[in-house]
Amino acid sequence: MKTLSKIFFQGLFAILPIxxxxxxxxxxxxxxxxxxxxxxxxxxxxxxxxxGLGLILGVALIFGMGLLIRLYLGQLIIRGLNKxxxxxxxxxxxxxxxxxxxxxxxxxxxxxxxKAVLVEVQDGAExxxxxxxxxxxxxxxxxLIAVYIPMSYQIGxxxxxxxxxxxxxxxxxxxxxxxKVLTASMGSExxxxxxxxxxxx
Numbered sequence: 001m002k003t004l005s006k007i008f009f010q011g012l013f014a015i016l017p018i019x020x021x022x023x024x025x026x027x028x029x030x031x032x033x034x035x036x037x038x039x040x041x042x043x044x045x046x047x048x049x050x051x052g053l054g055l056i057l058g059v060a061l062i063f064g065m066g067l068l069i070r071l072y073l074g075q076l077i078i079r080g081l082n083k084x085x086x087x088x089x090x091x092x093x094x095x096x097x098x099x100x101x102x103x104x105x106x107x108x109x110x111x112x113x114x115k116a117v118l119v120e121v122q123d124g125a126e127x128x129x130x131x132x133x134x135x136x137x138x139x140x141x142x143x144l145i146a147v148y149i150p151m152s153y154q155i156g157x158x159x160x161x162x163x164x165x166x167x168x169x170x171x172x173x174x175x176x177x178x179x180k181v182l183t184a185s186m187g188s189e190x191x192x193x194x195x196x197x198x199x200x201x
Contacts, residue, residue, distance in 0.1 A: 032058035116177035118168040119147055119160065128181050129160065129167070130174055136161055152184040 037054035068074035085095040118126045129147040136144040138161055145164050150157040170177055 029055055036061075116170040116172055116174045117147060118170060119149065119162075119166070126168075128170070128177050130178070131167075132159070134164070150178070150181050152181060 033052070033054040035054070036057045037049065040049055040053060040057060065074075069078055082099070086092045088095075115131045117129050117131055119129045120126050127149055129149045131145055132148050133146040136142075136146050138144060141161075143163070144161045145167070147160045147162065147167065148157060149160060
């Protein structure tokens with residue numbers, strides 16, 4: 001019986017990521033079609049509407065939003081909406097978590113992650129961080145680097161400002177290191193290899 005249970009759960013966990021991915025895509029498509037079709041039916045006759053038109057409108061709106069945020073006015077609008085969401089109790093916590101996750105999935109944010117590094121938080125314990133700036137000044141201290149430390153499953157993070165000799169650069173792409181962080185390194189076979197130690201323990 002234990003063998004049968006083991007085989008069942010092995011199969012379940014193997015196919016679960018595929019099922020969840022498909023389910024999310026289906027939900028997204030159906031949600032766009034359901035709500036935007038109602039919007040279209042307010043401004044056009046029902047006989048002119050055909051299935052899929054709502055989805056096309058949704059894609060067009062998303063593309064339009066992408067063009068809008070390239071403009072200064074669009075950026076002001078997005079910043080205002082972000083501040084509004086962050087001020088609402090309870091909603092702000094959920095919004096911050098999703099906002100952080102989306103930011104790190106976006107191509108523009110991945111380009112800002114210059115390199116992956118190891119940061120020693122205590123003797124014998126290190127965390128993965130990402131250099132976002134290498135020329136920071138805080139008060140009388142200068143030549144600092146900014147290192148963003150994300151948390152597993154993207155539930156938040158924080159930024160450290162430190163001298164460059166306090167980190168170890170990793171010989172791996174930032175995207176691969178980010179994957180390790182987001183999944184808590186579960187199922188990952190690649191090892192973290194410091195490219196060069198910039199500090200001595």
